Amino acid sequence: MSLSLKHLGTVWKYRNMLGQGLLVTVLLSLFTVLLGFVLAFLLAMMLISKKKALNVIADIYVQFVRCTPMLVQIFLVYYIIFGFIQLPKFTFLGFIQFERFFPAVVAMSLNSGGYMSDVIRGGIEGVDQGQKEAARCLGMSSSQTLHHIVLPQAIKNILPAFANEFVTIIKESSVCYTIGVQDIMFNVKSIQSGTFIIAEPLLMATFLYFCLCFPTSKLIKYVERRMRASDQR
Amino acid sequence: MTRDNAQSGKDALIQVKNLKKYYKGDKIKALDDVSININRGDVMVVIGPSGSGKSTFLRSLNLLEVPTSGSIIFDGTDITNEKIDIDKFRLRMGMVFQHFNLFPHKTVLENLTIAPILVKKMDRSEAEKMAMEKLDRVGLADRAGTYPVQLSGGQKQRVAIVRALCMNPEVMLFDEPTSALDPEMVGEVLDVMKELAHEGMTMVVVTHEMGFAREVGSRVVFMADGKMLEENTPEQIFTHPQHPRLQDFLRKVL
Numbered sequence: 001m002s003l004s005l006k007h008l009g010t011v012w013k014y015r016n017m018l019g020q021g022l023l024v025t026v027l028l029s030l031f032t033v034l035l036g037f038v039l040a041f042l043l044a045m046m047l048i049s050k051k052k053a054l055n056v057i058a059d060i061y062v063q064f065v066r067c068t069p070m071l072v073q074i075f076l077v078y079y080i081i082f083g084f085i086q087l088p089k090f091t092f093l094g095f096i097q098f099e100r101f102f103p104a105v106v107a108m109s110l111n112s113g114g115y116m117s118d119v120i121r122g123g124i125e126g127v128d129q130g131q132k133e134a135a136r137c138l139g140m141s142s143s144q145t146l147h148h149i150v151l152p153q154a155i156k157n158i159l160p161a162f163a164n165e166f167v168t169i170i171k172e173s174s175v176c177y178t179i180g181v182q183d184i185m186f187n188v189k190s191i192q193s194g195t196f197i198i199a200e201p202l203l204m205a206t207f208l209y210f211c212l213c214f215p216t217s218k219l220i221k222y223v224e225r226r227m228r229a230s231d232q233r
Numbered sequence: 234m235t236r237d238n239a240q241s242g243k244d245a246l247i248q249v250k251n252l253k254k255y256y257k258g259d260k261i262k263a264l265d266d267v268s269i270n271i272n273r274g275d276v277m278v279v280i281g282p283s284g285s286g287k288s289t290f291l292r293s294l295n296l297l298e299v300p301t302s303g304s305i306i307f308d309g310t311d312i313t314n315e316k317i318d319i320d321k322f323r324l325r326m327g328m329v330f331q332h333f334n335l336f337p338h339k340t341v342l343e344n345l346t347i348a349p350i351l352v353k354k355m356d357r358s359e360a361e362k363m364a365m366e367k368l369d370r371v372g373l374a375d376r377a378g379t380y381p382v383q384l385s386g387g388q389k390q391r392v393a394i395v396r397a398l399c400m401n402p403e404v405m406l407f408d409e410p411t412s413a414l415d416p417e418m419v420g421e422v423l424d425v426m427k428e429l430a431h432e433g434m435t436m437v438v439v440t441h442e443m444g445f446a447r448e449v450g451s452r453v454v455f456m457a458d459g460k461m462l463e464e465n466t467p468e469q470i471f472t473h474p475q476h477p478r479l480q481d482f483l484r485k486v487l
Contacts, residue, residue: 133297134334134393138348138400139324148347152338 007200014191014201020095021187022208028101028183029170032108036169037162039113044120058117065114071175077107078179095182104176108169116165123157124150156227163220167213174209184208245270245306246404246435247294252303254289254459263289264300265459271404276436278450278467280443282482286459287439291408294437295319295326308403324352327397331409333389335381341368341392342377345399353400360399367395371425387418391425404435411442443486447471455479 046058065073078100087099127150135145177186184205191201247270254264263286271277271294279287292298294305296312296319304311312322336344345364349355355363368374371391381389390410397405407426411419423445430436430449440446446453446467453470455463455478462476471487474480 128334130330130332130334131336134328134330134336135348136320137295137297137323137326137328138396139320139352140348141320144351148351149336 003199003203007195007197010195011191011197011200011204014187014194017187017191018184018201018204018208021182021184022212023093024096024101024181024186025170025173025183025208026212027096028104028108028173028176028181029166031105032112032169032173033162033166035105035109036112036116036165039109040116040120043113043117044124047117047121048124062114062117065111070108070111070172071178073111074104074107074175074179077110078103081106097180097182100180100182104173104179104181108173108176111172112165112169116162119161119165120154120158123154123161126157127153159227160220160224163223164217167217167220170212170216171209244272246273246275246308247271248304248306249290249294250304250306252290252293252305253301254286254293254298255301262459263298264293264303267303267459267461269454269461269464271435271437273403273435274433274451276430276434276438276449276451277454278446278452279437279439279454279456280441280446280482281456285456287456288408289459290456291406291437291439294406295323295328297328320352324348324400325403327394327400327402327405329390329393329397329405329407329410331412333381333386333393333413335389335393335396337381340378340380341373341384344381344392345396348396349399364395364399367398368392371395385418386414387421390414390418390422394422394425394429398429404437405429407436407438407440409439409441411440441486443471443483455482457482 043058043061046054047062049055082099082103087102089097089099091097124146131149131153132145135149136142140148173183174185176183177189180186188201188205192198195201249267249269249271252264252267253262255262265286267286267290279290281287289298293300296305300313304313306312307322307325310317310322312319335341336347339347342361342364345368346355346357346360349360349363350357365374365377368377371394373388373391373395376384376388376392381392384392394405394410410426411422414422419442423442426436426438426445427449438445438450448467450467452464453467454461455470455474455476457478463470463474463479470479471483474483
């Protein structure tokens with residue numbers, strides 16, 4: 001194996017494919033983080049619920065997500081769940097195949113939701129107990145207390161972890177090429193098999209992932225610092 | 234609902250009967266069979282060494298601590314009954330905490346108005362007018378728009394007292410309200426409490442401030458090991474303590 005400028009030149013001709021892959025990776029990650037958050041929030045509510053059954057169900061789910069590989073989860077969702085449920089076959093934005101893209105979003109959201117639920121639960125439980133007591137002593141109901149007092153304060157604990165999860169999702173989404181989602185890695189594979197050039201497409205993919213994740217995590221650090229500054233006032 | 238006024242003390246706002254709070258089975262007895270009546274207009278000061286159950290007693294009155302057994306009858310209703318809506322009763326009891334527990338993400342004014350608006354469905358402008366009047370009386374009207382972090386400890390506690398008062402409670406519960414304050418700020422908070430007492434507010438105060446107990450209290454209760462060992466006028470408690478534990482306690486704190 002060798003690296004050469006000539007190879008890089010050849011791969012550059014396929015830059016459109018990598019560009020499309022980049023778009024798919026970004027969309028996949030955005031949809032996942034949003035859907036995953038909704039799921040995570042529901043799971044967190046179940047985890048902090050006083051009903052034992054809800055705790056147990058949510059806990060089993062979270063343990064399942066944590067203790068099985070992401071790749072296996074994607075296959076489970078794609079081949080088993082969406083083996084039974086027929087999705088309409090169409091493309092959107094010109095080239096994104098819905099029947100592959102959608103299961104990938106679902107699988108990654110199920111995974112991300114499981115991880116994030118614990119973060120949200122932690123964020124809610126991290127709010128000083130006295131805050132809850134003060135609100136309840138003023139006659140506020142438990143849902144009013146959660147909504148007006150606990151959640152606004154929990155957000156500060158949750159947001160940084162939530163943004164970090166976004167970076168993780170971008171990276172983990174690279175396994176979705178295995179079910180034919182045309183993300184960055186899928187196009188790398190295509191270029192490799194079309195040109196028999198192995199190294200250079202991989203390097204370009206590495207560069208793309210880095211360019212996605214590095215500014216994002218810098219941005220997160222910046223926002224975190226700003227939030228801490230506003231705490232001190 | 235249990236009507237229970239026939240028994241001792243028709244004026245009793247809160248009747249505490251055989252209240253017990255055990256932890257770890259019955260190894261730790263935070264409250265060991267406490268019975269007492271709190272009458273309207275009482276300023277009951279609860280004193281005792283730390284770990285004596287004072288705070289647990291106070292926090293049981295509005296069910297922040299759920300007692301193991303016994304009953305608390307508030308204005309004729311047994312609030313330990315699980316079928317009653319405790320929120321309806323909590324709003325009739327104001328509570329002030331050692332660590333203030335102001336809502337840090339809300340301004341002083343919002344801290345005061347959130348419960349009247351949400352719970353009592355008061356009009357926002359009406360709630361704000363009422364809150365400003367009360368805030369003015371503790372000399373903090375100019376701080377209405379600021380956030381709690383910008384206040385000193387004494388100011389925070391005064392705001393916390395006003396926050397409880399904004400619900401027009403029938404009784405105010407104070408859980409060591411000056412213990413977290415720098416010494417120079419204790420006075421300003423005690424002054425507000427003194428004024429409340431003079432206005433006839435029913436108060437239950439857990440405190441280490443013996444001067445306040447003596448000067449403002451109408452009754453003083455001494456607790457140790459989860460029991461109420463002695464209850465009397467401040468005069469009697471401080472000049473003629475009967476129980477050896479109380480004598481010992483007063484020797485140490487006075």
